[in-house]
Amino acid sequence: xxxxxxxxxxxxxxxxxxxxxxxxxxxxxxxxxxxxxxxxxxxxxxxxxxxxxxxxxxxxxxxxxxxxxxxxxxxxxxxxxxxxxxxxxxxxxxxxxxxxxxxxxxxxxxxxxxxxxxxxxxxxxxxxxxxxxxxxxxxxxxxxxxxxxxxxxxxxxxxxxxxxxxxxxxxxxxxxxxxxxxxxxxxxxxxxxxxxxxxxxxxxxxxxxxxxxxxxxxxx
Numbered sequence: 001x002x003x004x005x006x007x008x009x010x011x012x013x014x015x016x017x018x019x020x021x022x023x024x025x026x027x028x029x030x031x032x033x034x035x036x037x038x039x040x041x042x043x044x045x046x047x048x049x050x051x052x053x054x055x056x057x058x059x060x061x062x063x064x065x066x067x068x069x070x071x072x073x074x075x076x077x078x079x080x081x082x083x084x085x086x087x088x089x090x091x092x093x094x095x096x097x098x099x100x101x102x103x104x105x106x107x108x109x110x111x112x113x114x115x116x117x118x119x120x121x122x123x124x125x126x127x128x129x130x131x132x133x134x135x136x137x138x139x140x141x142x143x144x145x146x147x148x149x150x151x152x153x154x155x156x157x158x159x160x161x162x163x164x165x166x167x168x169x170x171x172x173x174x175x176x177x178x179x180x181x182x183x184x185x186x187x188x189x190x191x192x193x194x195x196x197x198x199x200x201x202x203x204x205x206x207x208x209x210x211x212x213x214x215x216x217x218x219x220x
Contacts, residue, residue, distance in 0.1 A: 061095050
């Protein structure tokens with residue numbers, strides 16, 4: 001089996017975890033913010049959401065090196081060799097931070113690691129977004145417009161995912177407040193955040209489907 005086919009297989013798995021995992025988090029969130037349920041029950045649903053969420057978080061991160069590596073093998077992006085090795089090492093470190101934040105979830109250490117994960121996205125998102133836009137305008141460094149468009153939409157989805165990460169991080173903070181007793185402000189914050197998250201989720205799924213279509217059809 002060629003390197004490209006192995007990467008393609010892994011890419012499909014990462015996309016499946018991304019799309020399916022987000023659906024699981026979406027449905028679990030309904031119970032996290034339901035004030036009719038006991039705090040313990042809501043906390044169990046929050047734990048379920050976090051356990052599911054590690055799969056799409058992993059898929060999103062791994063799609064970056066997989067997509068760039070496949071693009072190099074297809075000849076639509078010129079950065080290969082040592083640059084790709086460095087990219088894989090960088091992503092391995094990034095994923096390790098994300099996994100550590102998951103393992104330490106609910107603690108101050110977990111919150112700090114989550115903020116580091118978010119900070120990495122502040123660098124990655126503008127970098128790939130600007131590169132994709134430049135490629136659509138000038139034809140370089142990404143040499144195929146379908147590939148540049150795919151990367152651009154992916155960067156926008158990362159922005160949406162970052163907002164959803166903010167919401168999940170806020171759950172932990174609000175639940176700490178609720179643990180001290182009834183707190184209408186915390187309940188209102190949870191409800192406001194979940195409405196925002198659900199609205200974003202619909203566009204998120206459309207974007208994921210569009211990215212998958214561009215990768216398969218290569219329409220332009």
